[in-house]
Amino acid sequence: TQLLEQSPQFLSIQEGENLTVYCNSSSVFSSLQWYRQEPGEGPVLLVTVVTGGEVKKLKRLTFQFGDARKDSSLHITAAQPGDTGLYLCAGPVGYSTLTFGKGTMLLVSP
């Protein structure tokens, strides 16, 4: 079974701080995805990383895929209250399904 472990489980910071959250596995994944979910809504896809060592930037968010394609990280620079939400990583299992980590709940206070 391919499992994705996310850390930390919960993170509470002040506006303007930087943070990094992690997604780790003992298995190799062909790609990893990051989603953000706001309370009471469905997850929204942020990015897909495919190549080992790949770095993708989305405004203040920087996503990195590990060289061995077993882990990924999400770094947020100068966090804002609008960044609050549950951050989920996911990786493909077989041809049609994804396995999800349990998520990191981020709370950014003004």
Place this chain on the structure above:
Amino acid sequence: SQTIHQWPATLVQPVGSPLSLECTVEGTSNPNLYWYRQAAGRGLQLLFYSVGIGQISSEVPQNLSASRPQDRQFILSSKKLLLSDSGFYLCAWSRAGHEQYFGPGTRLTVT
């Protein structure tokens, strides 16, 4: 552009009552469709997925069933709800590759 709809948005049902949640996708054809349950704002548990009309794969044996009567319609059902069926139910679709796009969800409370 593609859109995905779920209804109802919220539902309160007594134990032992039936359930029917509906999901429809617009703007694409022959999508893969998925039902997930999420407890307490944490990770997603895959319940069912479908790669075509009438094709249903069940991931977790339980009190629920799924059907796909039309290409872009996915229905989650139960004949008799249990308290443990409470949760946030999410429908998602995908095309080639594995990127999934989620609906707004249904909050189910079984009383």
